[in-house]
Amino acid sequence: MKWLLCLFLVFALWMLLMWSLDPLVIGTGAFFALLVGTYLGDIYPEQLHKVFSPKRWLFFILYVPYFLYYCVRANLDVAFRVLHPDVPIRPGIVRIRTTLTGDMAKTFLANSITLTPGTLTIDIDGQDLYIHCINVPPGDIAKRSREICGTFEPLLRRIFE
Amino acid sequence: MMLDVAWWIIGVGLAFDLLGCVGLIRLPDVYNRAQAATKCVTLGTCMLLLGVAFVGFSGTSVPMGIKALICAAFVLLTSPVGAHAICRGAYLSGVKLWPESVEDAFGPRADQIQQQPTQKGAADREETKAP
Amino acid sequence: MSCLELIAFAVLLLSAVLCLYRIGRGPTAPDRAVSIDILGTLIVGFCCIMALATGRDYYMNIAIAWALISFVATLALAKYLEGRSYDA
Structure with missing residues (x-):
């Protein structure tokens, strides 16, 4: 099969x-x-065989424009930081937790994080993701997790799990 | 009409490409450079390919449009993985963060990775020792 | 070749020159690796503008092949930087 x-x-x-x-x-x-x-x-x-489930395709088609919106926003953000004369960055590596479990789902989450506002995935260790941020958000692990990957998790769970 | 839309998309893509490369020059360390460059140049090139797909589907040649879309999918999938691999390699090879960085949560994990020997390497050493 | 295509080539060439500056100056090896990756993606852009300018679709084949091969090259460079076995 x-x-x-x-x-x-x-x-x-x-x-x-x-x-x-x-x-x-x-x-x-x-x-x-x-x-x-x-x-x-x-x-x-x-x-x-999950390829053949129409519900997953529906969510995937929903996911594409949603992702493109965040991607364009990220680019405008980076372009602003690059063109600003003082280069206003506050970089650092933070650790966040994800609730996704599947391999495909985590791969796509990592790729989406890399292409969205000021974040770049450096390593995945089980449920932990190490993210390099160009502008570190305040708060502890839970708050940062909600902020960085909370926007993609609900849709990705419906597509890949 | 379609051609105008296509050229506007290509123009925005070119602007993003240029900004990404300016970021490559201006930002202070590898990780920041990889961020700016990967994001901007990936989106820029995808927009160029999307523009070519528009031109192709509006009558020049349909195969060109299809190939452009397939290529855009490849770039969108492979580029973040490449940036991730280089940044991980950079950290493990000992490149320090920019001194003004505010936080570094990856240090302990990097030590842990460097201490565990790879299985293949260990097996090779066993083989050379055996005879 | 029209004026728009010439401008597009000029912008891409300028971006490539900035990348080459970083490859030449880059203080560490990962800097150069990142620049090489970016240069590969820019060349995909060159190929698609070439396809537009000449109207021949085999330039897109070159673009696809270049995207995939530059990805493999980047992964090999990253593994080399890690300084570990290529299988892990």
Whole structure:
């Protein structure tokens, strides 16, 4: 089942890249999809069948504009700090806790944090994330966790868990 | 009309690219530079690719648009991972934070990582010792 | 090639020169690694402006390949900086 799904994903990517229905193209694609699916199939994440749940896709489509909004806001913030003559930064590394458990969910949380306001993930250790902030927020672990990853957790939990 | 929208998107993307590289010059240490540069240049390049996708779908060539969208997805996924890996490597290789930083919670964890030997390395040493 | 495309190339070239300055001056090795990563992403931008200017879509193939290979190169540099085994 998982093998078939990998095969299908690789083949779909190939067809999108080539964008032609020539039998030679389809044949080459099928051959390499078989090769890749057989030899590298085991590095794909488990529970790939979640791809077919429409509810997850709905939340994913909701997530994209939400994420882009925060991403643009982050960029304007960084641009302001860079162009300001005094470079007003107050950097530091803080530790926060997340409630997500899945590997995919945590990966996407870390990537989202890296691309959003003034934060960069340095390491993940179980439930702890080490974040480098360009402007350290006040408060203790709980308050910072709410502030930094609270905006993404509810949506990511519905998509990946 | 579509072409105008595409060029506006490309223009904003170029501005972000330039600002990211200015950040690379002006900020004080590796971690801050990685932050500014990664965020701004990733979004800037994604906007360039989005503009190219607009132009492609509005009639030039559909494959170009599809390839641009796939490339944007790749850049959006790989760029933060690269920045994270370099910052972790920088900290573990002993690059200090900027002296005016206010907090450093990663120190104890870095010591812990450096003390545990990697399994592969340990196995190699065992093999060389055995004969 | 129109005026807009020339301006786009000029801005990207200026960004690349700033990156090269950081690669040359950067006080530590990670600085240079970050700049090389950024330069790779800028080259993806170059490729897509080239695709616009010439109207040929194979430049996008170059862009995709460059994005993936520069990612692998960045990871290898980061592992090298960590100074540990490449498998961990």
